[in-house]
Amino acid sequence: MSEVIDAAVEALSGKIQGGFDGTAKFVIEGEGAIVIDAQGVRAADEDAEADVTLTAAADVFQAILSGETNPTAAFMSGQLRVDGDMGQAMKLGGALA
Secondary structure (H helix, E strand, O other): OOHHHHHHHHHHHHHOOOOOOOOEEEEEOOOEEEEEEOOEEEEEOOOOOOOEEEEEOHHHHHHHHHOOOOHHHHHHOOOEEEEEOHHHHHHHHHHHO
């Protein structure tokens, strides 16, 4: 796994305590993927199944994690793509805020 994925797993694990109701996947372009579910946060294959998939460049993802960028604003500006269950995406956005 890349250092970006390892750091993201650690950061997300701190933000999402006790798992996530559903399955979400972050695809960080050029780096890999992270899955968040009831078991927690872990690195995964980009083709892993999920209720919702969020895709962004590494710098956008890091800005969302650090709180510099609001996930909804990133989506509205086209920096974050969402495929799948928008309800799950909104839950995840709330957990990251």
